[in-house]
Amino acid sequence: MKKENIMLSLLIPGPQQPGNSIDIYLEPLIEDLIHLWNNGETTYDAFSKTTFNLKALLLWTISDFPTYGNLAGCKKKGRILSGHEISKNLKNFKNDFGNLKRSARKRKRTECTGLGSDNDESSSESDEDEEDEVKLDEDELSRWKKRSIFFKLPYWEDLPVRHNLDVMHVERNVAASIVSTLLHCGKSKDGLNARKDLEVLGIRKDLHPRTKGKRTYLPPAPWSLSKAEKKIFCTRLVDFKGPDGYCSNIARGVSIKDCKVTGLKSHDYHVLIQQLLPIALKGLSPKGLRLAILRLCAFYNLLCQRVIDREQILVMEAEIVETICMFERFFPPSFFDIMVHLTVHLGRETRLGGPVHFRWMYPFERYMKVLKDFVRNPARPEGNGYENSSSCCHPEYGCSGTLCRHLQDSNGRCRRDASMLWRMHTDKFASWLKQQIPLDSDSHGKILKWLAYGPRCIARSYTGYIVNGQRFHTMSVDRKNHNSGVYYEATAICRASAKDISQVVDLVSYYGRVVDIILLEYNVFYVPLFRCNWAVMGNEVKIEDGFTLVNMSQSQVSFLREPYILASQAKQVFYLREDAESSWHVVMRGPSRRYKNDLDDGIGEIGPLPSNVDMDIHMDESENARTDCEGIYV
Template sequence: MFQMHDVAELLTWHMNHKNSDGKMHHPVDSVSWDSIDAKWPDFSNDPRNLRFGLATDGFNPFSNLSSRYSCWPVMLVTYNLSPWLCMSKENIMLTLLIPGPKQPGNDIDIFLQPLIDDLKLLWDGVEVYDVVSKSNFNLRAVLIWTINDFPAYENLAGCTTKGKTACPICGEHTHSQWLYHSKKLVYMGHRRFLPPSHPYRRKKSWFDGKVEDRQVPRIANGNAIDTQLKDFQNFFGKVDKKKRKRQKELKGMWKKRSIFFDLPYWKELVLRHNLDVMHVEKNVCESIIGTLLDINGKSKDGYNARKDLQDMNIRHDLHPVERESRVYLPPALHTLSKLEKQLFCKRLYELKVPDGYSSNISNCVSVEETKVMGLKSHDYHVLMQQLLPVVIRGMLPKGPRHSITRICGFFNKICQRVIDRESMLEIEKEVIETLCLFERYFPPSFFDIMTHLVIHLGREVRLCGPVQFRWMYPFERYMKTLKGFVRNQSRPEGCIAERYLAEECILFYKNCVQGSTRLDDKQRRNEEFNNDIILEGRPISTGKEITLSDEVLNLAHQYVLFNTKAVEPYIEMHRNELILSNKRLANDDTQVMKVHSEQFPIWLKEKISLDVGNRKDSDILKWLANGPRKTAMSFSGYIINGQRFHIKSIERSTQNSGVSIDASAICRSSDGDGSPKFDVVTYYGVLTEIILLDYYVYRLPMFKCDWAKIHNGVKVDDGFTLVNLHQNQSQFSSEPYILASQAKQVFYARENDNSPWYVVLKAPPRGFHELDKYDENVDTSFVGDGSSLALDDIDDEFECRNNSRDDCEGILL
């Protein structure tokens, strides 16, 4: 790494990019990073010292999905690099490849021994030549945490992730309960995480029929665990069952002393093993959808779940009712009626999303059978982030609906690119209340270990920073790349190893010997090209020459002038001249704006000469003032700001025509208000035409849109912004154009076939988490306000209500 000049420079990125404003953009801003700096200042003094994250998981190296072969790559990522580089495929190091056909399980420590030895050596330091400083230095490295799914968590941490102590964070204090009829352990009791004075602790009938007096479980740190396992004797391979049972009785939740404790610094780390947000989010979303739609094998409700309620002596109105030879299950508050299930599936089936947002979810939806099957992890991710609250809008009673909305809001907040440390404390409190609401409205069988782990995710974000540096998505993609390396199916590990070494050699040659390609010079799908003629973006369709009418030309040119920064001084100059020349305009801002808009293009053309010798004004400003040609190029697709736009008329399976813009508008308190004020207003519309205005020496892209009316075409309902896209568009007939660079992409979800109202959703650009700059305008903030809904608003409606719905049919078995 330090032999390549570009890479060696990038490895010190973290030194000059640490934020002091309380915002976390990268692990360098996290508590975990600061803790290492404080405990080992000699390590942090040299910014070239490396900080690694380790990830491992099993994958099937063959195309035959029925094969149960599993090999385990062990990968390292370097957090010294910038956010857009450290998790990229090119910078993931394949350190070990544990061969199949079976997973290593608890014996993974044996395979990790060479890597641990190297990490111990790197902690002490090795002499390395730095091509930037042209000198040798003592290189050190630290492993700051591991990244893995929950089964691999057990293998690496050495603790059990099943049974009564399945939660590795709660440890021996895990609250578990055996459900006799469902034949499973569940993990509830989340009220104990609430403050001692919280009213939910005293409400017995809403939960398990008991008052909650227990305190928040204490989380054991690394030193405590290391002391506890000091004399633990590991047994690897096939061990006598009597020995294993006796060892288990002695150490409870621990299966072994993890090999990572051989690292001298491991016990001092703030957080050693990360919970994988990707798999937790996927499993929780799958449980919610399966329960709402009552999907066989996925639903957490049913006859056995109701019998468990009967055994627990709670929610008596949901107990099974014997009717002759059949059993009737009353509809719970989370139960959807048949019509609601069909509407749920229809909304998902008909929803079109922008390019690169997700896969085509409609392929996994059956409206007739009211089923959603075959979704991938990323599909569940986008459902949980934005789509699920929109799909259930208007369904279910208020309590369970807002419980789902709140947990979706929680996942949305922790998955943002920038995390506010202070706000995370409040988010942690909110998710505790949210899980208590789930305990109130959903059956006990819903609470498997994955649902319980949600309560610990906020703490890990607060300690370690944004989740995109600590989840499995980049490693799952990398394993797909490794899968493509296999050419000889009898020797898959050999193929992967040889191909990996060959590619590393080629990359080193290109960067070190030829010096041809920087690590960050990677072309993205929706990236713009540099063009001397087109100022912004790039077209992605065949152009068609059109002739603009005088009216359209004037409207477009006028908008360009009033929205170009170089023209701003002249705008103010012309306004002042108008007021000085006509004192009656001084007290009428509306009339000033009207005259100013009509006369400014002509005035500017006369003001700025096209004389090349006049160096006071820029060349762009001169040609801008002169005005565009009447002929322009029209396109059906355009890429700008990392987003792909298409006009409405050519859309098929994706929706890329939704546009929003924040613009200044005149706001009046009444029709007779003579002193209007300017305010920023968000406009929503649909893209209908893309043109390139020809200013002789350069071309400027413009979007023509049909805009929703502001006063009666846009409304906020239950925290969702809705727009009416079926109204007459005459209000904006004089202002249909905007600059392409001003457009923000949104997409719309229609309420139903008979409604003109559409819910607005924000669309992040493709590769959102890998962008090199943070832009608050493209953050996917939550669409509903259920995440911050006051608990009293939910409680009031259900204070005197039963636990069953009276507007929905039950289930007859």
């Protein structure tokens, strides 16, 4: 959904906004939609140079939650009904539009006309009609403010999803509630009124407010962080550097001195809850609380992937209910507003409507920013460096297997020891290929002949390169962004020890940073290479709480012979330092901008969370109040 494909009729909001009376403004649209469904419109096909009858329907609406109530006509609470049930319940509902001045007394509940007593129905209708008659109770009818004008469309009540819950706003509000409650800043769900609710309910007596002199003391709760933990949390957010185009500068909204997070945009909270929040909380809060937050973040991470699995979505729908129950064990009742509840329904809508990228508000919000830039007077809005990028063909030929067979036949040690075979193959492959394919050969192609001949002695060096839809920079360029992180999955010989001669071939993951970008010239084509500093497997790579940690401050002696990889083999990652005194960094996957060939990787707009996290780990049965944390005076 690009801005050139968006047709927007703007209603300027304010005190006189339409609100529930928006159906009046939608009447011309509904008339056109009925015409497009019943009769269609003659349309010219530029490809076949013919005309045809075009018919169209309205699939669903995309809006934030307040507008959801205005369009659907409900008061945004109650159980989910099908389109047929809603249409039948509100068949005789009397709409009352306009902002008429009423008396000071309460407005009477809108009555549904045509519902008489049982005697009247029996006298006017047959027994068959009485069985089909829907008996509406007052509680059910009071949920509705109007009968939506969209039910004039013949197909509207048959649609499984009519109005989309906006994932962008739900995700943003849930993430903001978690962060503000943990840090006790902004719109925190913890406070004096929240603790008084616990006192009224008679639960969690350890967290009830206590009067100490002229002030009230709030004991530390499971969701509370100590001052030292808050500083570590904020420091991790400030030190975070993502790849180019990943997110805005989150550090601008984080204050280490005051331990506050304010002024972040919706996409910043999107990045927080997708990847950054579980890593920023690593080792800070109780284990059970961290597990609950990690499960919620994993739900949103899977929900926002470009490719979704319907069976996995069904599992997510059941798991998110358990996750909300886990939140109830740690967070106060005031935390659970309507936005937390709407999270339960997002899985169902994704299963019925498809990926959320086609149904959320980000394209429209960004286009609104474009429109607002044209406004000179907000009071009267109605008046108013070079990056080398190339593609290179890397042909694969069957020469490697031929050389291996030759080495095994001519050398008995290569036949017995796989590591020796691999080492000699690496050393002799280039010279062997040059002998097998001479430059004046007539039986081989031009590319293969120049590949066997070798590159020129002089190569070009760059500080930036774009490949596979990702922008890479060398470490010398990393300032505000972090584009030098590299992840490479290589096929290597694995063995149990140095004396093991029965090695096996397996995939090994390597993590590093780009030091230099070299472009080799083979006369008729170019091959880009990345020279990297790598983390030594075993000593400098470890797994903790499901996250991969690397330490690249050690010696690079083991990689002096082979520090290079092809640019096409590199996948982008970025690192977040565990804390200021530690040399370990947490690995996070980078975003991909490719739409055609990245389906096998499963990379969405935000890289996936670690898949090896044990979600069924036993939670600690701690007390309601934390003993290792300070309380709050209000």
